[in-house]
Amino acid sequence: MQKNRILVVEDEESLLKLESILLSSKGYNVTGVMDGRSALEEIAANPPDLVILDIMLPELDGFEVCRHIKEDPATKGIPVVMLTAKKNSQDYARGMEMGADAYITKPFKSAKVIETIEGLLNK
Secondary structure (H helix, E strand, C coil), X not given: CCCCEEEEECCCHHHHHHHHHHHHHXXXXXXXXXXXXXXHHHHHHCCCCEEEECCXXXXXXXXXXXXXXXXXXXXXXXCEEEEEXXXXXXXXXXXXXXXXXXXXXXXCCHHHHHHHXXXXXXX
């Protein structure tokens, strides 16, 4: 069975590695990029089954990346999980407004991330 492709967008290299290892260990095919513009280029070239998206990114922030994904008819069905250190309710509301399917704050529990991903992919 082909495992789902997940794009991880995270500008902090150690976290990008950690998230990639976590997801790979669960059998997911993981691609990682470190900024918003690269994320949109990767999604256009090779659409993933799900995107894990940090908010604080160079060039385009996660809110803008999410908005682009959800406004494009070709990619609007891709689930987006925001994984961020931004914990306040305004950030959460903005993430939902941009079309995020889930919002998880850092530090995160691996089990919660996997459970969220599996729930979105098995809809």
